[in-house]
Amino acid sequence: MSDPVKRAEPGAARTAPTVVVAGGGTAGHIEPALALADAVKRLRPDASVVALGTERGLENRLVPARGYPLELVPPVPLPRKPTADLLRLPRRVWESVRRTRAVLDRVGADVVVGFGGYVSLPAYLAARGRVPIVVHEANKHPGLANKVGARFANRVAVAVPGTPLPGADVVGIPLRRSITALDRPALRAEAREHFGLDPDAPTLLVFGGSQGARSLNVAVSGAARELAEAGIGVLHAHGPKNTLAVQEFAGRPAYVPVPYLERMDLAYAAADVVLCRSGAMTVAEVSAVGLPAVFVPLPHGNGEQALNARPAVDAGAALLVDDTDLTPAKVAELVIPLVTDAERIGKMSAAAVGLGHREADEVLARMVLAAAGG
Incomplete structure (x- = not known):
């Protein structure tokens, strides 16, 4: 796994971390991202949390309603069958990664946390080698974005045992308090x-x-x-x-x-x-x-x-x-x-009673803050 790019000098004062969450599209991706955001703010009230999304996703309503800034980037939907879209995909990926990287630079991202979906793939590629990455997978069968992101992530968290991602820790799914x-x-x-x-x-x-x-x-x-x-x-x-x-x-x-x-x-x-x-x-x-x-x-x-x-x-x-x-x-x-x-x-x-992981939000938040150097 890659090492974090940003390192604090020994004895240096902690600076407020900026956490970027990528989980747009459906509530199944957005709600765990927002639950994590809330947990990060409980543990580090001085932290900044920024969400990535697309212009047509449900995040346009859910994220602002929870009080977090939303940055829009082009989605990268992967066609399931050979079509003309497949031939245009490399250009679309490059453009989305370029614009996502600009967002990460502008907000001063210290860590990127992806939850899968169309917006996570460009986030992982934009952060690779520049910003620490944490991947969270909610399903037993990971999607393509998280399979890619897990290859060079600093930490990988999953909801259930047996999820086939390298180096995964089972933490459950972050839920709202x-x-x-x-x-x-x-x-x-x-x-x-x-x-x-x-x-x-x-x-x-x-x-x-x-x-x-x-x-x-x-x-x-x-x-x-x-x-x-x-x-x-x-x-x-x-x-x-x-x-x-x-x-x-x-x-x-x-x-x-x-x-x-x-x-x-x-x-x-x-x-x-x-x-x-x-x-x-x-x-x-x-x-x-x-x-x-x-x-x-x-x-x-x-x-x-x-x-x-x-x-x-x-x-x-x-x-x-x-x-x-x-x-x-x-x-x-x-x-x-x-x-x-x-x-x-x-x-x-x-x-x-006893099913699931009720503290998954804070367990993942501590993992994310550690990856950010906080």
């Missing part, structure tokens, strides 16, 4: 009032990632009558680009559709059971707050979402349903009996 310190029972009444949910009804939380998921939307909304008749309230995040019209049933608990959940802590506190995708970040959060889950892995890709869910399923904290099997009838058959069974919910919640 609003999640790891969440007291669901204490916030339950406030959370349900916030969303307009029935204060006493068993409640199902549904979401399909930051953009929503059509199959989840169709299956759960299609079972609205059965859910209402079973006395179940629903909080359903359908995605900002989707619409969801749900029939109301007088005298029954509310079915509340929302485009996006700005307050995931309150959403988790309001729920008794969650039905959702099983991205690495989602599984880590759901397990950390002790919510029984019905995981519906994304049917595309290399099967990593099913792998993400497996530890929780094996521990008895979650159920697994194939996307093709998720129908309104399956919701009525499988989900309704779970949400209305308080004893079973209690056992599944208890099974979630």
Whole structure:
């Protein structure tokens, strides 16, 4: 592994480090980066944290909302099939690296931390040989960007054992303190009032990632009558680009559709059971707050979402349903009996205790500050 470029003289006073995080694109890349940023600021309040992103990524909304500066660089999407884009790729990579290097120089980066995705590859290449690099991989199967970055990183951190990256330390996934310190029972009444949910009804939380998921939307909304008749309230995040019209049933608990959940802590506190995708970040959060889950892995890709869910399923904290099997009838058959069974919910919640790494944010932050010389 390469040595840090910037070295402090023996006995020299510590200077405030500048940490650059690269994890744009999806919430699964952005949220761990922001959780790390928060942990860095707790450990070193004088530190500066700058996020890299692209002009169309979700980071344009999430990063400024958390109070961190965002620097935009050109993304480097890698085509999956031979196309004309493949021939243009070297020029696009070079331009993105050039502009990313200019950002690192301008902000005085002391360390670059990559979480994978389109913005991480140019960040790794721009920092190579100039600024220390720390790589964090959330999935069992690393993406191309992190495979490249890990080859010349100072430290490599992974969420789960067996991730095939050289010299990796297992630290878990950095999570927001609003999640790891969440007291669901204490916030339950406030959370349900916030969303307009029935204060006493068993409640199902549904979401399909930051953009929503059509199959989840169709299956759960299609079972609205059965859910209402079973006395179940629903909080359903359908995605900002989707619409969801749900029939109301007088005298029954509310079915509340929302485009996006700005307050995931309150959403988790309001729920008794969650039905959702099983991205690495989602599984880590759901397990950390002790919510029984019905995981519906994304049917595309290399099967990593099913792998993400497996530890929780094996521990008895979650159920697994194939996307093709998720129908309104399956919701009525499988989900309704779970949400209305308080004893079973209690056992599944208890099974979630101990899953994951609740201190991953500060463990990774110490690793990053050490790489920066701080």
